[in-house]
Structures are given as structure tokens and as C-alpha cells.
Amino acid sequence: MRSVRSAIIYSSAARYTMSFLGLASTMIVSRLLTPEEIGTFAVASAIVMVMSEFRLLGAGGYLVREEEVTEEKVRSALGLTVIVSWGLGLVILASAWPVSIFYKLPPLAYIFGILSVSFFLAPYISIPSSLLSRNMDFHIQFKIRFIASLVGFFTTIGLILAGASYYALALGQTAMATVSFAMFCSIKPKGMVWLPRLRGIGEVASFGVFTSLANFFRKLVVTMPDMVIGKMGTTAQVGMFSRSLGFITFVSKTIVTGVKPVALPYLSSVRRSGGDITDAYTRASVMLGGITWPLLAVASVVSLPAIRLFFGDQWDAAAAPASMLAYWVMLRTLHIFSGDLFTALHREKILALKEGLLFFLYFGAIVLAFPNGLLAIANMFVIVSAVDLLVTTAMLVRYAGLKPSFFFRAWLKNGFLTILCWGAAWQVYTTVTVESGSVMTAFIMVALALPVVWILGIFILAHPLRAELTGIVKVLREKLWRGSR
Secondary structure, eight states: HHHHHHHHHHHHHHHHHHHHHHHHHHHHHHHSSOHHHHHHHHHHHHHHHHHHSSTTTHHHHHHHOSSSSOHHHHHHHHHHHHHHHHHHHHHHHHHHHHHHHHHHHHHHHHHHHHHHHHHTHHHHHHHHHHHHHHOOHHHHHHHHHHHHHHHHHHHHHHHHHTTTTHHHHHHHHHHHHHHHHHHHHHHHOOOSSSSOOSHHHHHHHHHHHHHHHHHHHHHHHHHHHHHHHHHHSSSHHHHHHHHHHHHHHHHHOOOOOHHHHHHHHHHHHHTTTTTHHHHHHHHHHHHHHHHHHHHHHHHHHHHHHHHHHHHGGGGGGGGGHHHHHHHHHHHHHHHTTTHHHHHHHTOOHHHHHHHHHHHHHHHHHHHHGGGGGHHHHHHHHHHHHHHHHHHHHHHHHHOOOOOOOOHHHHTTHHHHHHHHHHHHHHHHHEEEEEEHHHHHHHHHHHHHHHHHHHHHHHHTTTTTTTHHHHHHHHHHHHHHHHHHH
């Protein structure tokens, strides 16, 4: 358990560094660029991000999950990644002008060209990173991500100030990939080999094709609104909805991204040791939900002042869809680790089938809802996520042996804790807004009050997180005691 906690700490440090640098960059960029400029880049990045799910073809997950990793397996994984990632890089270059013509946005062609560079570097970033993840060496990843994020941040802001507009966003991402590539090459993680081979790639591909399909459909759900709205509407609408979705996903990723990279190695290790994997899955889900659910519920209440703080007054129209999207993410959070569980159980085909089905539901919902505005799209997301919850639960019962009564009973305390935090946030926000007339003052009061409400709720409800909080306090007390002696 200690090794898992250590891995989560370093993974969280790396992910949070990227998240908060990303937030700082977004806050600055949103004030320097117009919704139309940001919407133009969002369309291009959405398409490229979807294609990026196939550039690794699951090779990284294959190395993490395997019982034993040999030099031959690493070389085969690298060979497959080189073929697929470099091939997709060429596809992006070849499709740059056709896509720009389809959307009637000439700058997309140049943005595509810049973003394609990361595809040629990806094999020598992803494979070393996966080997580090398998060995829980997240402290090394922290250093690399931190330095790369800093370089990307300063590159983006500096180029925008120099007048590079949306091209600066693409160049910033490319700078991050370039620095990561250089650092992984210099560090040379244990077990890494640098010459790929083609023999044995079929075994890797048989695993990777389904995990990549699942990730492809999952990523499409998040990026598809930019592509659909970009075609049916305007780049300003794309920018507005991307800010709604970006705000809520930032709130959830603030917690999830630190834990998610550890989930597959952890669940795989539980399975290899013969432990109860569904019990581990439930515990991990409940512990994460105890943080994400209250946080998202509060975000739904204070979305307007939060978006003003992060992005500026010109993005006020993003607040209403963001409030609704918070409930969408909450429903998805219940089974946030389901993909990792299916992968650990070698059920990649089932995972891909599920994600594909849900993608088509989301796509149809967006197309139907668009004529009624961005809020209608957000409402449809919530409806489809409820279907997602039911389908995923049924599949986990069938293929993983999940006990739904035990799982949802374990989640009850998360529900009570969320209601407590949501009610307190709503009361403070509405009261202060009426009395002071300032939503920013109300936002500050909610930010000050809710951590206290959340901690009290954890102890009153005897939530599983209480033991973790108590342990943290004990460790800090011991360190302070030793430091004072």
C-alpha cells in the first residue's frame, strides 16, 4: 500500500504541475486571444487529439499489464508504435489542406503541420514512460513532465505576445513533446531499448487495437463537440463550449489525473497476486468519488464567477453549460476506473464495444441538440451519461463479477457528502450574492467555507477518507515533532 501511495504522490505531483501550468496558460491565453481564435485551434486540436489515441496502439498499456517484460517485447512494442505513430503523422500532413477546405479555415493546414511533429517523437516518449509506470517510478516522470510543462508554458505565452495567435498554441504543445523526447533519451529508463523490431508486433497489436479503439471513442466524446459545432456553427461557439467543457474537466482532472495513471498498474498487480480485484476497484472508486463529487457539485454552483476568474468576462455564456456538464462528469466518475479494470481482466474487446456504442449515442445527441443551443447540448450529455452508467454497471456485473448492491451502497456516503457540500455552497453563494451584489465575493466565501464543510462531513459520516486524512495529520505531526527537537 505504501508503494501505491508513493506512486500516487509522484503521479499527482506531475499531473498537477501540468494541470496548473495549463490553467495558468489558459487564463492568460483566454485574455490574449478571442473566442474565434481559440475556436479555430480547438477544431484542429480536436481532430489531432482523436488521431493521437491510435498512435500508440496500446503498446504502453501492453507493457504495463504483461506478467513479464523482456527486451524482445519492448522492441516489438516500440516497432509497432513507430509504424503506427509515424504513419499517422504522415496522414495528418497529407490531410491538412483537405480538412482546412472542409471547415473553410485555411489556418488549420498550418496548425496540422505543427502538431504532426509530436507523432514522430511519440514512440520514444510513450514506451519509456510506460516502463517507468510499470515499475511505479513516477518520481522520474514528475521531473520530465515538470520541465516539459514549463517549456510549453513559456513558449506558448511568449509566442502569443509576439503575435503568433493560434499558432502559438500548437508550437507550445510541440515544444513540450520535443523536451520530453530529449529527456527520455538522456535518462534511458531501465529495460528500454532503442532499436525497434517488427517480429512480435502482432501480439502487441492484438491487445492494443481494442484498447486504442476504446480510448479513441472515449476521447471522441470530449473532442467531438468542437468538430460538430465547428461544422454546424461558428468558431466562436466552438470556443465557448470548449471553455465550458475545459473548466469542468479541469476541476475533475485536478483530482483524477493524479490517481488515474496508477489505476492500471495497481489493478493489474492485484490480479497477478490473486487479490479481490472488484473489491479493490470499489474502494478506489469510492475514495476518488469522495473528493470529485463534492468538488464538481460546488463547481456547478459557482460556475459563473469561476469562469470569469479563469477566462474573463467575455466567456460568461460558457457558465450555464458548464454547470450542467458538472453533473455529466459526476455520473461518469462512478466508473472512472472501469477501463482500467476491463484491461486488467483482458476484456479489451468488451471495453471497445461499450465505448463505441456510447460514442454514437453522444454524437446523435449533439447533432439533435445543437439547434437549441449550447446548454441543450450539455443537457443531452447528462442524459447519455445516465445511460452510460447503466450500461457500464451491467457489463461490470457480467464480465468482472461486480456486486452492484455492494458498489452503490459503498457510494452512499459520497452521495450524502455531496448533498451537504452542494447545499452549503448554494446557501453561501445565494446569500452573499443577494447581500453584496457581487458574484466574485460570493465565490471567495464559498471557497473559504467549503473545505471546512467537506472535512466535517468526512468525519461526521465516517467516510473511508477519514482514515487517510487522519494518517496525513499523524505523519505531519510526527515530522513537526521531530523538527522541533
